[in-house]
Amino acid sequence: MKVSDWILEEWTFLLKSKRMWIILLLVPLFFTFLFGSVYSGGKLRLxxxxxxxxxxxxxxxxxxxxxxxxxxxxxxxxxxxxxxxxxxxxxxxxxxxxxxxxxxxxxxxxxxxxxxxxxxxxxxxxxxxxxxxxxxxxxxxxxxxxxxxxxxxxxxxxxxxxxxxxxxxxxYNPGLSYSIFMPLGLVSALVQQVLLLAIALSVVRYKPLRVVPLGKWIYAKTVPYFWLGLFLVMSTMGILIKGYDFPFVGQTSQMLLLTVLFVFALVGLGMLISAISPNALQATQISMLLALLSFPLSGYTWPFISMPKALVSVAHVFPLTYYLDGLQKIAVKGSDWIQIQGDLVGLLLIAAVTFSITWFLLKVNSLGQVEGRHPLDHN
Known part of the structure; x- marks a missing residue:
């Protein structure tokens, strides 16, 4: 087979694959418009x-x-x-x-x-x-x-x-150091990406059957990832704070509760991604897209006051928005419980909504199934 034939074959594949066109053209264009809208002001206002x-x-x-x-x-x-x-x-x-x-x-x-x-x-x-x-x-x-x-x-x-x-x-930052600002946000975003992807890929392999108690199935699937996510977040933050002397002036109990709710909300979001995804490839794509969206929209690198209101509304759908706000208040400012209660409530609401929708979708899916492998069996 000639090289020209291979090239023609690849072009033919690209022209026929709608998914590839979405990835190659629409996604970059979408994020270009998104980033342009977020930072369109050029400088902070009001x-x-x-x-x-x-x-x-x-x-x-x-x-x-x-x-x-x-x-x-x-x-x-x-x-x-x-x-x-x-x-x-x-x-x-x-x-x-x-x-x-x-x-x-x-x-x-x-x-x-x-x-x-x-x-x-x-x-x-x-x-x-x-x-x-x-x-x-x-x-x-x-x-x-x-x-x-x-x-x-x-x-x-x-x-x-x-x-x-x-x-x-x-x-809070008399030396105007970036070291107390960017790493906390970047590490949190990275852990979010890893956890969302792991949950989405795990659960999408099979959906529960009618004969399986749905509540118990969801519990069994989420518990390992909850503890894994909690370990990841606390260990990475511990390395930054203890290993690299990042400032932490708040209470450990505040940090722990905020992280528990953050991981709980991420697990719920990951389960929802899996519930709406027909296969592992789409689950991967959706989780990566949402993770990429959440960081620039979180208000961490560009304040909400200078963003379009529509994007601010979208930003409050993501757990990372509340976690980074609460993390900054606790670690850098030493804020009290009253000042972070909005972030705690926001994370709890996201978890409740995502788990509820996931339960409903999986319930509908299980009612439409006839028979198959037990969802708690391992490969």
Whole structure:
């Protein structure tokens, strides 16, 4: 057989295979549009800002109006103390805090430099870079405007060009290190992929028969993968934290419960993938597609506030979204139980819904079967 005949044979196969066309053309195009939509803003917008105005002057109000007018920031709430401002950031209600000290306007009026401080959530590097650059730009622009007015009023030297002094305080990640940010997310996504694939491939080999108690069958199939998944997540996180000195400032009990619910939700999702897949190949394709979707949509590398609302809604279908949010709060911020309860409830709901749908689909499938090998028999 000639080489040209082999080439023709391969082209013929490709032209006849709908599945190959989907993999080769539609999947890359789909993810191109997806990634383009997720990161379409080009930069973060409308980062929530809490502020503490101890000066209560016309100038301090103008500064806050300048922040609120920026496309990057959205001033949400005024707090009464610096502790209250930090608490807003801990809760995730604000990404940035602005502190205007008492005597701010008087200092500027006397020709001195007015001091302005921002407090930034450093647990997300993407937020830090955008917040720092944008806040500095606003302060410098505002400072330049004040300086021009001084020069016009005469009697001032060029030494007063910088009318405002900008300082910042970084919470949770003072060194602005990527090492406390990316590895946690990447390892979690990898474990998710491995576990989803293993469950989907295992269960799709055979569906339960009518004579088999469905609840017991699901229990028997999921227990090994639950414990395996729990071991994988806890061991990988343990290696990062103990072996590579990654920060962990939260409670071990919080981490354990979050991980248990995460693995439980992943097992449920894997069972659902298997229930809707007619064969191992499709189960593999679906599990890989969902795993690939979940990480960019999780809000971990790009905040939800800068994503299209439709994609944010889709993101909350995936267990990884809740796990990475809770993991960041526990490991980096040391958040309490109240602050992670939304993530815990989200994971529990995903598990309940996926197991319920799986049970229904397998029940329908078993009613349509006549006879076959016992599903708990091994090859």
């Amino acid at each position: 980062l929530p800002v809490a502020f503490l105005d101890e000066d209560h002057s016309e100038l301090s109000r103008q500064v806050m109006q300048a922040f609120d007018s920026s496309e990057v920031f959205s001033v949400r709430e005024e707090v009464r103390s610096e502790d209250g401002l930090v608490h807003q950031i801990e809760l995730g209600e604000a990404e940035v805090g602005v502190v205007i000290p008492k005597g701010f306007e008087k200092a500027v009026t006397r020709g001195e430099r007015g001091e302005l401080m921002t407090i930034i959530d450093g647990s997300n590097i993407m937020v830090v870079n955008s917040a720092l650059n944008s806040a500095n730009e606003i302060v410098q622009t505002f400072s330049g405007g004040i300086s021009i007015k001084r020069v016009e009023a005469k009697g001032l030297t060029d030494d007063s060009v910088f009318s405002l002094r900008f300082a910042h305080r970084m919470l």
